[in-house]
Amino acid sequence: xxxxxTLPTNYTVKHGHIKTSTGKTIRSEEMIVxxxxxxPSTHGVLRLEIVVDGEIIVDCIPHIGYLHRxxxxxxxxxxxxxxxxxxxxxxxxxxxxxxxxAFALAAERLLKIEVPERVEYIRVIMAELQRIASxxxxxxxxxxxxxxxxxxxxxxxxxxxxxxxxEMTCGARLLYNYIWIGGLSHDLPPxxxxxAKEFVTYFxxxxxxxxxxxxxxxxxVKRTANVGVLPKEVAINxxxxxxxxRGSGVNxxxxxxxxxxxxxxxxxxxxxxxxxxxxxxxxxxRHIVRMREMEQSLNIIEQSLAVLPEGNVQAALxxxxxxxxxxxxxxxxxxxxxxxxxxIVSDGxxxxxxxxxxxxxFVNLSVLPEIARxxxxxxxxxxxxxxxxxxGEVDR
Amino acid sequence: xxxxxxxxxxxxFVAVLLxxxxxxxIIVYALVVLYTExxxxxxxxxRVAYMRTGWHGVLQxxxxxLKLLQKEDIIPAHAxxxxxxMAPFIAFVGTYAAYAVLxxxxxxxxxxxxxxxxFLVAVGSLVVVGILMAGxxxxxxxxxxxxxxxxxxxxxxxxxxxxxxxxxxxxxxxLNLQEVTKFQDGGIGNWVIFGxxxxxxxKLMVMPFTIITFFIMFVASIAEVNRTPFDLPEAESELVQxxxxxxxxxxxxxxxxxxxxxxxxxSAVVVALFLGGWSSPFGSLMSGPVWGIxxxxxxxxxxxxxxxxxxxxxxxxxxxxxxxxxxxVLTPWLFFCLLAVGLILVI
Amino acid sequence: xxxxxxxxxxxFHSLYTIFVGMKITLPHLLxxxxxxxxxxxxxxxxxxxxNRLYVNIDDCIGCDQCAxxxxxxxxxxxxxxxxxxxxLGLTSKNTKKRLYLPLFDIDIAKCCYCGLCxxxxxxxxxVMTDVYEFSEYDRKNLIYSFGNMTPEEISGAKxxxxxxxxxxxxxxxxxxxxxxxxxxxxxxxTPPAASAPPKPEPPxxxxx
Numbered sequence: 018x019x020x021x022x023t024l025p026t027n028y029t030v031k032h033g034h035i036k037t038s039t040g041k042t043i044r045s046e047e048m049i050v051x052x053x054x055x056x057p058s059t060h061g062v063l064r065l066e067i068v069v070d071g072e073i074i075v076d077c078i079p080h081i082g083y084l085h086r087x088x089x090x091x092x093x094x095x096x097x098x099x100x101x102x103x104x105x106x107x108x109x110x111x112x113x114x115x116x117x118x119a120f121a122l123a124a125e126r127l128l129k130i131e132v133p134e135r136v137e138y139i140r141v142i143m144a145e146l147q148r149i150a151s152x153x154x155x156x157x158x159x160x161x162x163x164x165x166x167x168x169x170x171x172x173x174x175x176x177x178x179x180x181x182x183x184e185m186t187c188g189a190r191l192l193y194n195y196i197w198i199g200g201l202s203h204d205l206p207p208x209x210x211x212x213a214k215e216f217v218t219y220f221x222x223x224x225x226x227x228x229x230x231x232x233x234x235x236x237x238v239k240r241t242a243n244v245g246v247l248p249k250e251v252a253i254n255x256x257x258x259x260x261x262x263r264g265s266g267v268n269x270x271x272x273x274x275x276x277x278x279x280x281x282x283x284x285x286x287x288x289x290x291x292x293x294x295x296x297x298x299x300x301x302x303r304h305i306v307r308m309r310e311m312e313q314s315l316n317i318i319e320q321s322l323a324v325l326p327e328g329n330v331q332a333a334l335x336x337x338x339x340x341x342x343x344x345x346x347x348x349x350x351x352x353x354x355x356x357x358x359x360x361i362v363s364d365g366x367x368x369x370x371x372x373x374x375x376x377x378x379f380v381n382l383s384v385l386p387e388i389a390r391x392x393x394x395x396x397x398x399x400x401x402x403x404x405x406x407x408x409g410e411v412d413r
Numbered sequence: 414x415x416x417x418x419x420x421x422x423x424x425x426f427v428a429v430l431l432x433x434x435x436x437x438x439i440i441v442y443a444l445v446v447l448y449t450e451x452x453x454x455x456x457x458x459x460r461v462a463y464m465r466t467g468w469h470g471v472l473q474x475x476x477x478x479l480k481l482l483q484k485e486d487i488i489p490a491h492a493x494x495x496x497x498x499m500a501p502f503i504a505f506v507g508t509y510a511a512y513a514v515l516x517x518x519x520x521x522x523x524x525x526x527x528x529x530x531x532f533l534v535a536v537g538s539l540v541v542v543g544i545l546m547a548g549x550x551x552x553x554x555x556x557x558x559x560x561x562x563x564x565x566x567x568x569x570x571x572x573x574x575x576x577x578x579x580x581x582x583x584x585x586x587x588l589n590l591q592e593v594t595k596f597q598d599g600g601i602g603n604w605v606i607f608g609x610x611x612x613x614x615x616k617l618m619v620m621p622f623t624i625i626t627f628f629i630m631f632v633a634s635i636a637e638v639n640r641t642p643f644d645l646p647e648a649e650s651e652l653v654q655x656x657x658x659x660x661x662x663x664x665x666x667x668x669x670x671x672x673x674x675x676x677x678x679x680s681a682v683v684v685a686l687f688l689g690g691w692s693s694p695f696g697s698l699m700s701g702p703v704w705g706i707x708x709x710x711x712x713x714x715x716x717x718x719x720x721x722x723x724x725x726x727x728x729x730x731x732x733x734x735x736x737x738x739x740x741x742v743l744t745p746w747l748f749f750c751l752l753a754v755g756l757i758l759v760i
Numbered sequence: 761x762x763x764x765x766x767x768x769x770x771x772f773h774s775l776y777t778i779f780v781g782m783k784i785t786l787p788h789l790l791x792x793x794x795x796x797x798x799x800x801x802x803x804x805x806x807x808x809x810x811n812r813l814y815v816n817i818d819d820c821i822g823c824d825q826c827a828x829x830x831x832x833x834x835x836x837x838x839x840x841x842x843x844x845x846x847x848l849g850l851t852s853k854n855t856k857k858r859l860y861l862p863l864f865d866i867d868i869a870k871c872c873y874c875g876l877c878x879x880x881x882x883x884x885x886x887v888m889t890d891v892y893e894f895s896e897y898d899r900k901n902l903i904y905s906f907g908n909m910t911p912e913e914i915s916g917a918k919x920x921x922x923x924x925x926x927x928x929x930x931x932x933x934x935x936x937x938x939x940x941x942x943x944x945x946x947x948x949x950t951p952p953a954a955s956a957p958p959k960p961e962p963p964x965x966x967x968x
Contacts, residue, residue, distance in 0.1 A: 095831060096829070177794075192873075194874040236778070
């Protein structure tokens, strides 16, 4: 009979001995429990091997790779750089526009293409709308992890409006193939600006409602404050980025510190966790950073819609893709989950020689064993949820 | 009950008949509450549920029951077979036995014993045994977690329940639930939550404490039934289905049925003790034996609705926070209320 | 704050936030739902929607650009050159068609709906429609064949091509031999009359 493959754990279970009052000794043992690939709460196919002593976690070992789809290998066999964009979409499928933009930026730097200003502004609008949509998923599923089933559906109603905007522009709701190297595939349709402004006015009070319903609810605060605390030094040492890093109090946002696009022309502030309800860097801080980032994204979208210049979005699309031989480039952007970077090596042909994607969720997940030790299983679920992983990005 | 006895001379036959009537009520009520829960949950979440079977889905609970009835009976290979089979029935028996002392109307109570409230608390502990058995016998670490957590939770929340019952009993003077309800007959002012039929100065002093007691009893009863925010034993996000994970088909239906029957039981107890049971709030208007059933079921149903509403709004508490709430918040406040009510009644 | 103060504050603050939350969810019981009863009511699809592919095979010139642009290689095209004696007609953009299309298969199960095949088509014959309800019971039914030639037509076209190719190679061979002969005759102007090669036949003119 075939046995399922066992993945190696280099953990030996500790035994203990408890003396009872009658003089006998009872052997106690730590338990290895599997929060398996199929679980309502691990946000995808992630296997967490947890060693527990009662209800306290002694160690937690994540096993990934269940969603590996050989993205980097596929890129080497594409006919040209343009064909990589649908594949890049599918890495972090909850936040596809930011993936495409990062790759397009990398390719444009490699091919030395300058895009028109209208393209930059539209890219910013799309990326910020996508950031709101991605944070809505994060917040909604975080509510489900903690037991509140309703905020998830409210966030998805708001997300539908964003996806309607995207569908109106490029024809797809989740995986867009919209941001092309050198420009965009379509220009904005006539009704886009009005509908986007309607969305901004509609969404602001919804953030307040979500805060009242979930974020400031005392039960939720008690569950998430002082849980999964990620200290500043540990976060920096593990190369954590995105809302997780900012939740630990580090004021680092690639849109301001390593600028790309037109972010330097717009007024917005990166949001940082200050430990309002517990310690700095706990799960509540990461959650409130995401909620406040959604508000900031609304500001960015409003400002961009107001100053959108005219132009032709397909003016800079390259006719032939001819990079230099032996050129390489690494470009990093602030995706919804953190620093998304692409390292492209070209060999002079129209298809890349090697593409390496630095997925933020992969790096952010690596910090989970460090912050989960010593907490309870119920806390582990909330900690893993606050890291906000998407397995497509972890496994690529 | 007595007049039914006059129709049929055989006592055994009467006893069997009286015990079947709550069972029929449970089954009919389970269908209604299943539908209510699904529809209320759906509309709170801005969606509609169940539009296809029957008009707006009214036949869906029957379809669900039929589906569960015809499912395959799967028992895990290394499960403890006897315990696994017995667990759902013990849980259900614990719930069902409590229906014996619920006063549905002035003429109908399953068993008019003088220890009604005491019997309720005692029999409610059987459910704990059933859940522990289910958790252990499933041979599944996650179910074990669920079972053990649930045992801790239910045992610690029985104390606030019992204390609240004591307070209501102190005011009314009898453990017999039928007597308690008769004591509150005569209009909304006589309900125990507003102090009971006492002289107005005592009533005014007792009223804040009885309101707090009623509220605490309601919260403790949500915890007894394992519903959010206290539903750690079956926390769907963490333990898949907790102690229920390995159960399928009719055994799962038994657990499900016992959970919903428990919902009604605890609401009914709260209503009988604090809100006047089968007595009409308008005094003599709309009162009588048949009206009694309507008032009793309607009032209990309002609390069932509130429990459903709370379930779909709030996140869940962690195990140690659960214990904190029970031992450090509910119990001390109830002791204080007990002291206060006792003093006021004496003075 | 003292311990007792925190204790009481926690209790009342918890109750307050719980009631605020419950106050938010209750009105949703009375508002319209946000969902749509799907098969009876269908939502409007915008005009740029990217759903099932459709190929207008009469317009296709067989340039293979869409197959090369596809990132997942779901389009398979085979062409047969047409002979000059056959007129395949004009496309909608008034270009002459020169290729038969016996095989134009799109495996719609592999398609990733990116739309990259639509852009390079010179006659805009491959488009993404707004049809999104096309599930099948058998996976083979998801391979859409847009080629509309019968097997007899295909074999007939192949035959004609083979014949034309043979004629062209024969012509070229004859012309090459004649050219070689002419250059040899030019290089050696006084060949002996007895060893003169036989006069080549005049070339056959193809009928126009």
